[in-house]
Amino acid sequence: MPKFSVLNRDKLSSFVEIQEGQSLMECLRNAGYDELIAICGGNCSCATCHVYLRDIDLETLPKKSEDEEALLEGLQYFSNDSRLSCQIQVNHLLDGATVVIPPEE
Amino acid sequence: MTFLKNCWYIVAWSDEIVGDTILARRICDIPLAVFKTADGPKALYDSCPHRFAPLSMGKVENDSIVCGYHGLGFNGNGACTTNPHGPITKSMCVKSYPAVERHKAVWVWLGDAEKANPDLIPPLDFQDTQYEHSIGFGYLHGKADYKLYVDNIMDLSHADFLHVNTLGGSFVGTKQEVKEDDATITARWSQKNMSPNALHISVGTFTADAKVDRFTEVTFYVPCTMTLISAFGALDAPESEYLRTIGSHVMVPETATTVHYFFSTTRNFRQEDAEFNKIYLSKRDQVFAKEDKPMIEAVEERMGGVDLFAKKPLLLKSDEAAIRARRKIDDFIKREQQLS
Numbered sequence: 248m249p250k251f252s253v254l255n256r257d258k259l260s261s262f263v264e265i266q267e268g269q270s271l272m273e274c275l276r277n278a279g280y281d282e283l284i285a286i287c288g289g290n291c292s293c294a295t296c297h298v299y300l301r302d303i304d305l306e307t308l309p310k311k312s313e314d315e316e317a318l319l320e321g322l323q324y325f326s327n328d329s330r331l332s333c334q335i336q337v338n339h340l341l342d343g344a345t346v347v348i349p350p351e352e
Numbered sequence: 353m354t355f356l357k358n359c360w361y362i363v364a365w366s367d368e369i370v371g372d373t374i375l376a377r378r379i380c381d382i383p384l385a386v387f388k389t390a391d392g393p394k395a396l397y398d399s400c401p402h403r404f405a406p407l408s409m410g411k412v413e414n415d416s417i418v419c420g421y422h423g424l425g426f427n428g429n430g431a432c433t434t435n436p437h438g439p440i441t442k443s444m445c446v447k448s449y450p451a452v453e454r455h456k457a458v459w460v461w462l463g464d465a466e467k468a469n470p471d472l473i474p475p476l477d478f479q480d481t482q483y484e485h486s487i488g489f490g491y492l493h494g495k496a497d498y499k500l501y502v503d504n505i506m507d508l509s510h511a512d513f514l515h516v517n518t519l520g521g522s523f524v525g526t527k528q529e530v531k532e533d534d535a536t537i538t539a540r541w542s543q544k545n546m547s548p549n550a551l552h553i554s555v556g557t558f559t560a561d562a563k564v565d566r567f568t569e570v571t572f573y574v575p576c577t578m579t580l581i582s583a584f585g586a587l588d589a590p591e592s593e594y595l596r597t598i599g600s601h602v603m604v605p606e607t608a609t610t611v612h613y614f615f616s617t618t619r620n621f622r623q624e625d626a627e628f629n630k631i632y633l634s635k636r637d638q639v640f641a642k643e644d645k646p647m648i649e650a651v652e653e654r655m656g657g658v659d660l661f662a663k664k665p666l667l668l669k670s671d672e673a674a675i676r677a678r679r680k681i682d683d684f685i686k687r688e689q690q691l692s
Binding site: 284286287288290292293294295352 | 661664665666667668669671672675676
């Protein structure tokens with residue numbers, strides 16, 4: 248079964264199985280990662296579903312929109328591997344990836 | 353709309369029910385008749401089981417309500433105590449709800465009576481102050497979903513725009529710290545080295561060209577009670593020395609689209625100054641009635657009774673505390689429904 252791992256704020260790692268048809272934000276919240284607050288529910292307007300994507304070739308993912316880029320750049324913990332998880336669809340591309348939940352803003 | 357039932361709701365400020373008053377007030381779509389007895393406040397379903405006249409149109413006699421239509425009487429437990437037309441049987445009763453008087457308010461419990469533990473009443477103990485001129489209670493009837501009224505307190509960034517000449521000027525751009533535990537959410541905005549706002553200046557300790565440190569803190573108790581601390585002091589002074597107001601904002605649902613807004617304000621300065629209290633409270637009442645209420649009611653009108661999340665709002669980071677409060681309300685209601 249394809250899966251990715253999640254490193255939460257307490258630095259605990261666990262695996263999440265890949266089930267297509269939802270965004271990474273929805274997938275993480277459904278898996279119980281409430282620390283990902285995701286206020287706006289996927290409208291790309293609040294930047295509270297910020298994650299770092301590691302162990303994956305970021306070039307293979309759909310590019311950031313201007314809106315996503317603008318929201319990310321306003322974050323204190325912005326990094327090169329930052330993405331808004333509501334803008335990433337869960338699929339096989341995430342197999343083996345590590346999703347890191349950044350520190351609280 | 354589904355309301356949370358296993359919780360305490362304020363039905364009235366204590367001073368609304370004096371002597372033989374019977375208060376008629378609808379909460380969560382349930383009409384209540386509330387009155388006081390030697391054994392404390394009592395709340396009955398406000399409809400006589402005989403021909404459904406509102407019991408609140410009757411009168412209090414010997415700790416019972418006597419119906420104004422045909423004279424049947426019911427005590428605080430809902431049992432029939434007088435029947436001018438014949439014998440009293442056990443089936444002659446009206447539903448009663450647990451009621452408690454605490455912190456100068458009368459609270460009712462609409463759910464499972466066995467779970468009605470008064471220890472679950474939110475801690476509004478600041479309302480027990482002995483300084484009569486340092487406190488003021490208020491009430492507004494609002495024509496909107498109670499959750500829109502909750503949102504209004506949980507996201508105080510609106511103060512910079514809606515209350516620009518009184519309370520505003522310092523929320524936007526200030527980091528909102530949000531903390532959450534099982535039953536509460538706390539949001540705090542802290543600012544250092546700020547110009548005092550109009551309200552601060554009116555207190556008289558700081559002039560318009562002074563600088564102050566300040567914080568505002570809101571704590572939310574599921575589903576609709578909030579406390580709000582607004583505190584300010586000299587630069588770098590310890591918070592224990594701040595001048596502060598502490599108040600309650602309690603948004604009790606009447607129906608899906610109307611709300612009873614109970615509010616109070618207490619303070620730790622000029623506590624015996626009756627004149628200051630009068631001016632201060634009248635400013636507060638003005639802000640709530642002339643600024644908050646019209647805006648929230650206009651929002652309700654534009655939303656057309658559709659739930660906020662179903663409307664797919666453009667939510668921002670500043671909505672965090674309000675959205676977490678709404679999610680918590682939804683969680684509690686869901687859990688209550690699963691249990692029943």
